Amino acid sequence: MSLERLATVDADRIDLDDASAARAALTRRTSARAAAHALRAGGLLLALGVLALAALLGLAVGAKPIPPGVVWDALWHFDGSYDHTVIRGLRVPRTALGVAVGAALGLAGALMQALVRNPLADPGLLGVNMGATTAVVAAIHLFGLTGVDVYVWFSFVGAAAASVLVYLLGSRGRTGATPVRLALAGTAVSAVLLGVTNGVVLFDDFVFEEIRFWQVGSLTGRDLEILGSVAPFLVGGVLLALSLGRSLNAIALGEDLAAALGARIGRVRALTATAVVLLCGAATAAAGPIAFVGLAVPHAARLLTGPDQRWLLPYSAVLGAVLLVASDTLGRVVLPHGELEVGIITALVGAPVFVFLVRRTRMPRL
Amino acid sequence: MTAVPLRSVRLGPVSFRLRPRVLAVCLALSAVVVAALVVCLTVGDYSITLENVLAALAGRGKRLDRFFVREVRLPRALTAVLVGAALGTAGAVFQSLSRNPLGSPDIIGFTSGASTGAVLTILVFGGGMLSTALGAMLGGVGTAALVYLLALRQGVQGYRLVLVGIGVSALLGSVTQYLITRAELTDALSAQVWLIGTLNSREWSHVASVGVGSAVLIPVLLLLGGRLRLMEMGEDTARALGVSAQRTQALALVAASTLTGVAIAVSGPIAFVALAAPQLARRLTRADGTTLTASALMGAALLLCSDLAALRLLAPVQLPVGVVTTVVGGTYLVWLLYAEWRSGRA
Numbered sequence: 062m063s064l065e066r067l068a069t070v071d072a073d074r075i076d077l078d079d080a081s082a083a084r085a086a087l088t089r090r091t092s093a094r095a096a097a098h099a100l101r102a103g104g105l106l107l108a109l110g111v112l113a114l115a116a117l118l119g120l121a122v123g124a125k126p127i128p129p130g131v132v133w134d135a136l137w138h139f140d141g142s143y144d145h146t147v148i149r150g151l152r153v154p155r156t157a158l159g160v161a162v163g164a165a166l167g168l169a170g171a172l173m174q175a176l177v178r179n180p181l182a183d184p185g186l187l188g189v190n191m192g193a194t195t196a197v198v199a200a201i202h203l204f205g206l207t208g209v210d211v212y213v214w215f216s217f218v219g220a221a222a223a224s225v226l227v228y229l230l231g232s233r234g235r236t237g238a239t240p241v242r243l244a245l246a247g248t249a250v251s252a253v254l255l256g257v258t259n260g261v262v263l264f265d266d267f268v269f270e271e272i273r274f275w276q277v278g279s280l281t282g283r284d285l286e287i288l289g290s291v292a293p294f295l296v297g298g299v300l301l302a303l304s305l306g307r308s309l310n311a312i313a314l315g316e317d318l319a320a321a322l323g324a325r326i327g328r329v330r331a332l333t334a335t336a337v338v339l340l341c342g343a344a345t346a347a348a349g350p351i352a353f354v355g356l357a358v359p360h361a362a363r364l365l366t367g368p369d370q371r372w373l374l375p376y377s378a379v380l381g382a383v384l385l386v387a388s389d390t391l392g393r394v395v396l397p398h399g400e401l402e403v404g405i406i407t408a409l410v411g412a413p414v415f416v417f418l419v420r421r422t423r424m425p426r427l
Numbered sequence: 428m429t430a431v432p433l434r435s436v437r438l439g440p441v442s443f444r445l446r447p448r449v450l451a452v453c454l455a456l457s458a459v460v461v462a463a464l465v466v467c468l469t470v471g472d473y474s475i476t477l478e479n480v481l482a483a484l485a486g487r488g489k490r491l492d493r494f495f496v497r498e499v500r501l502p503r504a505l506t507a508v509l510v511g512a513a514l515g516t517a518g519a520v521f522q523s524l525s526r527n528p529l530g531s532p533d534i535i536g537f538t539s540g541a542s543t544g545a546v547l548t549i550l551v552f553g554g555g556m557l558s559t560a561l562g563a564m565l566g567g568v569g570t571a572a573l574v575y576l577l578a579l580r581q582g583v584q585g586y587r588l589v590l591v592g593i594g595v596s597a598l599l600g601s602v603t604q605y606l607i608t609r610a611e612l613t614d615a616l617s618a619q620v621w622l623i624g625t626l627n628s629r630e631w632s633h634v635a636s637v638g639v640g641s642a643v644l645i646p647v648l649l650l651l652g653g654r655l656r657l658m659e660m661g662e663d664t665a666r667a668l669g670v671s672a673q674r675t676q677a678l679a680l681v682a683a684s685t686l687t688g689v690a691i692a693v694s695g696p697i698a699f700v701a702l703a704a705p706q707l708a709r710r711l712t713r714a715d716g717t718t719l720t721a722s723a724l725m726g727a728a729l730l731l732c733s734d735l736a737a738l739r740l741l742a743p744v745q746l747p748v749g750v751v752t753t754v755v756g757g758t759y760l761v762w763l764l765y766a767e768w769r770s771g772r773a
Binding site: 179180181182230231233241242244245246248249250251252253255256257259260262263264266269270273274276277352353356357360401402404405406407408409411412413415416419420 | 527528529530534577578580586587589590591593594595597598600601602604605607608612615616619620623698699702703706744746747749750751752753754755756757758760761764765
């Protein structure tokens with residue numbers, strides 16, 4: 062399945078004395094590389110097709126199944142009937158949010174793993190998730206505020222504050238933001254915040270009652286307004302992330318080599334961290350801290366693309382969106398009554414697939 | 428890392444490397460543990476003078492003193508020391524094996540399996556302390572075995588082990604979350620307390636179980652320490668130096684997992700000790716490789732001091748110690764990182 066394999070040409074058969082043979086080898090090599098690129102681009106289109114299918118399914122499936130024809134009509138010829146209102150008012154916002162959050166988490170995970178070059182890194186490692194949780198706990202405990210639309214801004218501010226702290230702590234000193242120091246700083250700050258929230262939660266039953274549902278991560282009860290308020294951050298994060306592929310490829314070679322190749326390591330790291338905070342912070346603000354997507358999706362994407370970040374980043378985004386939308390749809394029908402939060406389903410569905418993929422292939426390392 | 432002056436000591440047929448800074452740190456940490464033990468025994472809502480503590484330990488003195496010292500405070504403090512040492516050692520071994528500063532017993536799914544097992548016991552069977560410990564142990568061992576088997580394919584490749592661990596842990600984490608969101612509030616709270624980790628009302632039976640486990644397994648791991656340090660230089664180098672990498676890996680993995688299991692069954696999965704103790708020890712000793720003894724002592728000191736704070740900070744309310752370990756350990760790690768870059772060593 063490795064698409065890398067195509068790009069290699071048997072070099073020992075090239076006779077360097079023979080100019081025409083060299084030219085032929087060059088042509089072969091170029092065309093092999095073009096073929097690999099075409100294959101990857103095709104794969105990406107295929108993944109986008111799967112995403113479209115998953116989104117359509119997300120619109121049709123639910124407590125009240127609606128036939129695809131009616132879904133189509135509701136999207137393009139809205140007539141105000143009950144079915145159409147359900148689709149327009151509930152399922153479209155939810156599915157759109159699922160696509161946005163999933164893509165953001167997948168992308169943020171790929172960036173984070175490239176930034177700290179650690180397979181155990183998830184986007185929450187910069188302190189984003191714990192910062193958001195702490196802020197939401199504070200909102201409930203100190204101000205008695207509840208409601209998803211209130212949590213959005215608290216969690217976004219908390220996430221941003223925690224990650225700035227982590228980055229400052231990890232990036233000072235002679236060597237700058239080395240992967241190990243960033244990871245340790247993130248773990249330390251997250252741990253302190255975890256202790257504080259745990260302490261509050263234990264003494265305030267009301268907070269626990271609220272937070273145990275928010276903490277799982279869910280797409281229920283979110284309207285288009287919430288998506289609208291986080292959208293600028295998401296778009297900014299996606300654009301920034303996709304522009305970083307080439308520089309991250311250089312950084313993957315190691316600091317010294319990257320510097321020799323002209324990469325400005327400090328700047329690339331700071332930009333990557335910014336993109337992670339924008340993406341993961343916005344996603345967490347909108348849906349709560351959803352685990353697993355950011356951690357596992359990039360590993361799965363790497364199995365398809367190899368280590369090239371320029372392909373890995375878009376693949377991670379699309380696969381993350383597919384996983385989240387499909388999980389959300391499944392969560393609506395899996396129980397006889399009510400539904401399961403998407404944060405629970407992502408791992409239940411994603412983990413077996415992930416383990417299967419990991420077992421099947423030789424792992425491309427970070 | 429700064430170079431540590433090399434000094435070797437020869438005692439008859441045995442010679443070993445003496446690392447003065449490591450030795451000093453170990454002695455200092457031991458002193459901290461002993462001092463904290465003394466404070467733990469004397470201080471409380473019912474305070475006892477040091478003389479009376481010593482008398483009570485020797486079996487003399489007032490009946491009430493004897494009860495508090497020997498039946499309440501000593502078992503709790505010893506549990507803290509043993510669990511801390513176990514978690515610190517196991518964490519150091521996992522970080523060394525995975526060559527990853529974020530490595531901890533979690534990476535092979537042990538902690539998440541134990542958590543799911545225990546929460547299931549609490550919520551579904553309304554389990555007491557013993558059945559919860561049993562549920563945790565079964566869940567942990569079962570999960571670790573599953574992760575190992577799933578990663579097994581022409582030998583275990585370290586990277587694959589880590590990734591399979593991520594997958595299985597996430598799956599079980601989901602199950603735990605599901606159970607917590609669907610339970611009654613009071614049940615969910617008691618499950619949450621277990622998940623945070625507590626040492627409240629621990630007795631001699633707990634000391635015995637974690638004591639036996641540590642007494643057997645920590646020496647095994649300490650003996651493996653030298654080989655682990657060699658393996659950190661790369662498996663090929665280690666093999667060339669006569670270390671059988673596969674066997675050392677498997678042995679260390681089994682011993683460290685069992686050690687974690689014993690500790691978690693007694694106290695719940697106290698967060699962060701396994702992760703932070705080795706890093707803190709490494710930064711204090713400035714050693715190049717893993718230092719298991721220092722990690723064990725650091726774990727014991729961290730947990731004992733945290734438990735003291737958990738008891739006294741908001742007295743008479745008793746915090747679960749897991750709340751304090753994360754705050755104390757996390758702050759300490761933040762401070763060490765900060766000090767490191769200020770002194771320009773980083």
